Every structure is written in C-alpha cells, then in structure tokens.
Amino acid sequence: MICRNCGTKVEDNCEVCPICRAKLNEERSEEEIEILDNDWEEFHLEKKKDTAKQRKRKLIAAITALSAAIVGVVILIIVVAFSSVNKSAFASQIEKGEEFWKNADYKSAITAFENAVDKAEDDASKSAALCKLASVYIESGDDNSAIFYYEEAAELGLLNAEDISTLVSLYEKKADLNGIQKLAKTYSSKETESIFEKHLLNQPVFSHKSGTYNELLTVDITTAKNEQIFYTLDNTSATQQSTPYSGALQIGEGTTIVRAVALNADGVLSDEVITTYEVNLNVPVTPVITPETGNYLEASKITFTNVPTNCKAYYTIDGTVPTQDSIEYTKPFDMILGNHVIMAVYVNQYTGISSPVAMKIYDLGINGKFSWAQATGSVMNRLQETGETAEVEGCTLLPVTVCKIGTNDYYIVKCYQQTDAGLKEKGNAYAVDVNTGVAFRAQDNGNNEFNLSGL
Secondary structure (H helix, E strand, O other): OEOOOOOOEOOOOOOOOHHHHHHHHHHOOHHHHHHHHHHHHHHHHHHHHHHHHHHHHHHHHHHHHHHHHHHHHHHHHHHHHHHHHHHHHHHHHHHHHHHHHHOOOHHHHHHHHHHHHHHOOOHHHHHHHHHHHHHHHHHOOOHHHHHHHHHHHHOOOOOOHHHHHHHHHHHHHOOOHHHHHHHHHHHOOOOOHHHHOOOOOOOOEEOOOOEEEOOOEEEOEEOOOOOEEEEEOEOOOOOOOOEEOOOOEEEOOEEEEEEEEEEOOOOOEOOOEEEEEEEOOOOOOOOOEEOOOEEEOOOOEEEEOOOOOOEEEEEEOEOOOOOOOOEEEOOOEEOOOEEEEEEEEEEEOOOOOEOOOEEEEEEEOOOOOOOHHHHHHHHHHHHHHHOOHHHHOOEEEEEEEEEEEOOEEEEEEEEEEEEOOEEEEEEEEEEEEOOOOOEEEEEEOOOOOEEEEOO
16 A cells, blocks of 8 residues: 555555554544544454464465375386386396397397386387397297287387398298288388389289270280280289280270289289279260351351261261261361251260261352353263363263452352262362353362463
8 A cells, every 4th residue: 555645565454554554643632542542453454364364274284285295206116117117017028038148048038028018108119119029939949929029010010121121021032012012012112122122013004094984995005114014804803824915906895894903024923903894885976067058149168067976977968878998087078069968976986986977968059240150061062172081081060159359259169079978079170250150270278269261
C-alpha cells in the first residue's frame, strides 16, 4: 500500500505511514486515538495469524516436494544401476560365448549367445548376438539353424555386407532363390551389388501389357541381358522344362495367358511373369460419310468421319462394293460432278474383317457456258489432236469438281481405271475452262490446287 499523505510504501491495509499517523494523532482526541490503536493492533495480530498458516502450508509443500525429489533420485539410481548391470550382463555373455566358441565348445557358446540376445537392450546389440549365434551354427554344421538366426537378424535391418554375403551363400547351398531375392529387397545397394548380381535376374519383359485388344497381337519377350526364356500358354507355371522362347508369339482371338521365366548362366531362374491377353475381333463400325445424299450446285468435300485407329478405309465412286483393292481413303476428296454413288468400307488391318458398307448418292451440277458433261469430250478431242490418246486408253474420264485457277473456273477431269474392285484413280488429270471448253493438263500441287500446262 501507499501512504495517502506522503506516498511512501506502508504495510498492507495501512492507509498512512507511522510518521503521518503520529502527526494525525496530534490532531485527534485521546478517544479517537485509542480506537485507531485498537484497530491497528487487531489487523496486525490477524496478519501474524495468517502468516503462521502460510508458513505451515509452505513447510508441508516443501516436505512433499523434497520427498518426491528423493523418490525420483532413488528411481533414477535404480534404473541406471539396472541398465549398467544389464549392459554388463550382455557384454559378459558375449565374452563368455566367444571364449566357448574359441575352444570349440559350441553348445556352451550357443547358450551364452542366446542369453546375450535376451539381455540386449537395442536392435544393434541383438543383431550382433544373433549373427554370432548363426556363425556358431555354421561352424558346427547346422546350416538350417544358421539361416534361421541370420533371418532373425535380417528383420532388424542391420546386417553388414559380410553377414549378407554369408547368408546368400547359405541360400545358394539350399538353392533358395526366393530367400536371396527377398533379402535383396531390403539390402540391395551399391555396396552389396556384387553379392546379389548373379541372382537378381532381369525378369522377362513383354512388348504388350496385359489387357483387352481388338486386334491380333504379335508379342515379343525380352530380358536386359538376353537370358534364356521359357514360357507356357496353357496357364501352367513356367519352368526350365517349359517351351524355350525363340521368337515372337502370335496371340489369337480369345483369352491367352502367357507365363515366362528367365534362366541365367548360373542356372538360376527368375521370378515368373504372367500376362493375360483378351483379344476381341469385333466387326468395325459402319463408315459415316458426309455430306448427306442430295443434289448440289457447289462442289463439296466428301469425308469419312469415324475411321477406327486399327482400320483402313476404302471407297468406290461407281456404286461397286469396295474392298482392300479399292481406292484407299486418306483425306477428304472432291464430290464428283454429275450423278455418282459413293460406297465405303472399313477393314481391320490386323484381322482383315470388314465393316458393313455405307453408301451416299450425290448429284452435282455446276452452271457454265460449257457444261461439265462436255468436259470429258473436250479432253478426248484434244488428246486425239495431239496423238496422246494412249494415256487414257482403257480408262474412264470423269469431271470431278470445279476449281478456280488464276481468274477462271475450270472443270477438273480425272482419269480412272476399271478394276475388279471398281474404278481406281490412275493419276492423270486435266482442266477444262467452263466458259470456253479449252482443255489443259492439270497437276495437283499437293494442296488441292492445280497448275496448268498445255495439252
């Protein structure tokens, strides 16, 4: 508290300091001073009582804290002592085991090392004791027990390269490739690469993954180091006695399960690889041809809009049924002048199965001073004049479209040859002026644009 008169610090609940109180008393009556003195004595007596209680509580708390600290120290001493004794016991058992081992007392050495395993406080100590046990069993001629204890140690993930090499050698004696490969999954590294090298075979690799296909398959099987491969096609396990792989496998329609293994120069088989193929040779979809059947006054491109990726498209322009020998569709082509029937088919390039045939009928007419029907006659007349009719002998001339070359419009006339698969474009093309009927040779520059030359 702060004295209300002078501002100096005073005891709790005192409003004035002793000096100010004395000055105030000089101004009070004896009766008032007596009352104030009684109040002051009462307050300090009460405060003294409270302080005693507080001291008692503090004493009890101190005793409790001290007791807890003493108990903690005792526990710590016990733990440290136990740990020290346990460590000492582990080291003692290791020392005893090594002494027994040195004297070829394998039974006693095994007992000591087993005790050391039980007393080990961490994985590193336990792993070391297990490996010593395994080594004693190897020396005593018990490889099976040695493998057991090495595997126990291996699960702790702390085997060193020497122990790994020893365990691999034990697996080799038992022809246990699975054991070696399992060990390699945990311990394969640059340091142990030479230990596992001849056992970690490159498994057979298939050129096609398991899955469903709508085409016949040609499947190659390879390995990185060209190991010998054996396989089966009847879902039996592949072994060294299975069919030797000598070339690509032809996978037909239906379900085929191929199982294969690789054999290295040391006579060790790889893990088996299994692939399953579902081959469904479905009939290709029906071609969709645009534009629709009808009469047209302007030339339009004819397009097949749904060619499957595993199919090729073929078409005819004379109403005959297309086959693989007909015109192959590679890009949109010009609608032919006049009345023509376009027929199309898709053929699976792997199976040879054809789709249903699609058909569209077009009647294309273009107005000009010189009609499109007269264009073929103009070309024939000019060829006769130049004595070059041989180049269209046995062919059909068809005015296929109209295009602008320079400032004039021309009918483009193409030469088609009749085959068993219908009309096929021969390659010669001509241009006839729609207004004058004059014929020229026409050469497609690749962009469906034509260059003219004299005929």
